[in-house]
Amino acid sequence: MAKVYEALRRAEEERKRKVQGGAAQVPAVDWDPTPHTAPASKAASRKFGGLFRRASGGERPTAAGNAAADANKRRISLLEPDSFIAEQFRMLRGRLDSLSAESPIKTIAVTSANAGEGKSNVSINLAVVTAMSVGRRVLLIDCDMRRPTICGSLGMEAQNGLAEILTGRCTADEAILKLEGTNLEMIGVRMQPQNPSELLGSTEMRALLEEVSGRYDRVILDTPATLGLPDSKIVAGLCDAYLMVVRAGETAREDVESALEVLDRRRAIGIVLNGAEMGHERYAYY
Ligand SMILES: Nc1ncnc2c1ncn2[C@@H]1O[C@H](COP(=O)(O)OP(=O)(O)OP(=O)(O)O)[C@@H](O)[C@H]1O
Numbered sequence: 001m002a003k004v005y006e007a008l009r010r011a012e013e014e015r016k017r018k019v020q021g022g023a024a025q026v027p028a029v030d031w032d033p034t035p036h037t038a039p040a041s042k043a044a045s046r047k048f049g050g051l052f053r054r055a056s057g058g059e060r061p062t063a064a065g066n067a068a069a070d071a072n073k074r075r076i077s078l079l080e081p082d083s084f085i086a087e088q089f090r091m092l093r094g095r096l097d098s099l100s101a102e103s104p105i106k107t108i109a110v111t112s113a114n115a116g117e118g119k120s121n122v123s124i125n126l127a128v129v130t131a132m133s134v135g136r137r138v139l140l141i142d143c144d145m146r147r148p149t150i151c152g153s154l155g156m157e158a159q160n161g162l163a164e165i166l167t168g169r170c171t172a173d174e175a176i177l178k179l180e181g182t183n184l185e186m187i188g189v190r191m192q193p194q195n196p197s198e199l200l201g202s203t204e205m206r207a208l209l210e211e212v213s214g215r216y217d218r219v220i221l222d223t224p225a226t227l228g229l230p231d232s233k234i235v236a237g238l239c240d241a242y243l244m245v246v247r248a249g250e251t252a253r254e255d256v257e258s259a260l261e262v263l264d265r266r267r268a269i270g271i272v273l274n275g276a277e278m279g280h281e282r283y284a285y286y
């Protein structure tokens with residue numbers, strides 16, 4: 001845990017530095033640190049553009065899905081194998097693998113204390129690099145049924161999602177989308193239920209996790225913020241472990257402490273310090 005506290009200390013220092021400097025605003029949303037040169041964009045587009053399809057049906061992404069594909073390309077281009085950020089996520093994957101060798105970690109919830117601290121981006125990037133390991137099948141589940149973003153971020157529109165599975169409207173296979181040419185599959189959100197917490201805490205959710213744990217090598221679950229909502233506590237409680245995302249320069253240390261307290265800090269497997277300035281790049285993992 002010493003490294004975790006060191007990470008929190010550094011995050012707190014950065015936050016204070018920004019506040020003192022009068023830069024209290026959240027950084028610009030367009031955060032792709034890779035240069036937007038034509039060759040890089042084309043390469044990313046060739047590699048990832050329009051690759052998602054429904055695993056069960058072969059139905060193509062809709063026009064709305066295609067419209068969101070630009071955002072997809074921005075995010076996915078972060079994972080160009082040579083980038084510093086991709087390297088950070090590979091290190092995170094390696095660390096999770098070595099922890100998993102001690103005691104198997106199949107299901108990992110990704111959360112943060114507050115909204116907008118980078119949970120969904122971390123979930124996506126971690127899922128993509130994990131799926132890049134040879135022969136490993138990975139499932140990414142959007143458990144944020146209040147403010148789902150996974151599908152939109154990846155330029156997709158789910159025909160069926162998590163709530164449909166949990167209410168018996170479809171099977172898991174009917175909701176799963178596959179990233180062609182990779183081992184990454186995902187369950188997004190289509191129907192936004194009135195009672196997300198109850199659905200997440202249902203026996204159907206347990207059954208789903210049991211089913212997919214048997215079929216995938218790793219399952220990554222994106223969740224809402226921990227403070228103020230029960231959802232991430234419920235999901236983290238169903239998972240083998242959870243990752244806490246801290247937004248460098250934004251998240252207050254006491255909020256991280258409270259979130260760790262709410263979730264049971266013994267089951268935290270790490271903290272991702274998102275947005276840390278390291279050279280010109282913006283991720284660090286502890
Ligand atoms: N390192 C970063 N630098 C700059 N912007 C970032 C960074 N990480 C995330 N963002 C931006 O911050 C916003 C929130 O990111 P993201 O959706 O991943 O957070 P979240 O914690 O999942 O949010 P929510 O609580 O709403 O689900 C997005 O617009 C994203 O592009």
Ligand SMILES: [Mg+2]
Pocket residue numbers: 119120121144147149222223
């Ligand atoms: Mg999110």
